[in-house]
Amino acid sequence: MTTKTERTARAHSSADIEPAARGRKRDHSRDADILDAALDVLAEVGAAGITMDLVAERAGAGKATIYRRWTSKAELVIDAVAHIERMQVDIEHLPDTGTLRGDLLALFRPEAMEASTRRLKIMSALASLLSADQALAEAGSAVIVKPWADAHFALMQRAVTRGEVSARADITTLSQVVPSMAAYRTLVQRKPFTLEFLLSMIDGVIMPALRICGARQPKKSDRSQT
Amino acid sequence: MTTKTERTARAHSSADIEPAARGRKRDHSRDADILDAALDVLAEVGAAGITMDLVAERAGAGKATIYRRWTSKAELVIDAVAHIERMQVDIEHLPDTGTLRGDLLALFRPEAMEASTRRLKIMSALASLLSADQALAEAGSAVIVKPWADAHFALMQRAVTRGEVSARADITTLSQVVPSMAAYRTLVQRKPFTLEFLLSMIDGVIMPALRICGARQPKKSDRSQT
DNA sequence: CAGTTCCGAGACCGTACAGTATCGTTAATT
C-alpha cells in the first residue's frame, strides 16, 4: 500500500542484478510528478473520466513510462491517493493551549482545508471511487480521516490525564465524531468545511458529551472569528 | 426528467396517431422494474461499473426495450435516482417509549437497515455523476439522510418539551450526528451498520452530550428490545 | 382467428480506452 507497487517490476531478466549500472538511472522524482499529474486529472475530469493518456499527457510522459512504474491504472490511482499531502496534523506537535476546547480549535487550519480547491475536487472524485474499490476506500480513509481522528484522540486523552475530562468518557467514539462528520459533509454533502461548522460540533456535541461546562457560552471572540 | 423521455419515440410514422389502438399496449409498470434494476446495479457495481447490459439482464429485459423508453444511459440513471424510495422513517408515527434513549434505539430496524444500506451505496455511487451539480448532490443527500436526521430531531425535541433534556442542548447539531456517522461508516469505511455501533453513538456521544445520566449503564431491557 | 404492437434475446457496429510494442532521442556512466 505504501508507495512503490513493485518498482522494477517489469518482470524482466537482467535488471534485478544491477549489471554494473551503466547508462541512465531511473529518476525516482518522476514518480511524484506522475502522481501529481494523476491527481490533477482526477480533480479535473473526475474519477470516471480519468485515462492513462490524459495522465501521460499532463505529466509530459509516455504511457510506457507510467507502465514501467505501475502495473495498472488502479495501482496508479491508489498510489496517487496515498500521495495526497497528509492533512497537516502533525501528531508529534499537537497544539497545547491548556484546554481541550482550545486544542481542538487550534487544529483548524483554514488554509489547509480551503486553500486548495484541488484537494476538495480530488476528494469529490474519490467519493465515487470509494464505494467501488475497497483498497481505495482504505487508502482514502487512512489519508484523509484517520490522522485527524488520531489527533483528536490524543488531545482528549491528554485532557483526561489532566483531569479536565472524566476518565469514563468514551473518547474512542468521540474522537471520530468531528472527522467523520467533516468527511461526510465534504464528500457527500459537498458543503464547505467552515469554522462555524466546527464550532457547532465542538460546542454542541463534543464538549457537552465530555461534561465540560463553559462550552455552552462560547466566547464572543471565538464566534466572531467566523 | 420524470419518467417518459419521449415515450413512443421511435420517430416512426404511423404510431403517433394512435391508430385505433390494436395489438399489445406498452406496460408502464415495466418502467419501475427497469429503474429498480438500475438502482440494484448501481448499488452493486457503482457508477463506474454500471452498463446497460447489466441493467437489462438484471431487469430481465432486452436492451432495445430500455432504449425504447430512455434515450440514453444518462437519462436512465437520472430517472432511477428520482425513483429511490423515500426512507421509510415515518415522521408521523415515531416510536414513543417514554425515554429518548428508548426512542432512538427503537428507530433501529434491522430489516430497514438493509434498504438503508442500499440507498447509501447508491448515494456514494452517484457521487461522481453528481459532482458537477451541487443541487443534485444536496437533493440526493436529502432523500437519504435528511429524513433520518429529522426523525432524530423530532425525538430530541419531544424529550426537551418533556423536560428530559435541557432546552439549551444543540439538538440541531446533535440530530445529525448518528445519520452522518452512519453514512460515513457505510460509505467510506464500508463497515456494517450494527447495533453495537449505534449503541456506542447513543451512549458515548448523544446521551452524554444531552446530560442524561444513567446512559452509561444501559438497561438490559433496552438491549433486548432490538 | 387475424392483425397489430410490444417484447426479450442477442448479433452487430463504432468508439474509447487499457495495456504493449517499437523507435529514435537523451543523458548518465565509463
Added chain:
DNA sequence: AATTAACGATACTGTACGGTCTCGGAACTG
C-alpha cells in the same frame, strides 16, 4: 566518445461498452 538504460512519442491490439438493428414469439384487440 562510446555504451547503455531510461525516456517521450506514438502506432498498435484487444476488449468492453453504448447504442442500433433484426427476429421470432407473445399478448392484446377485434
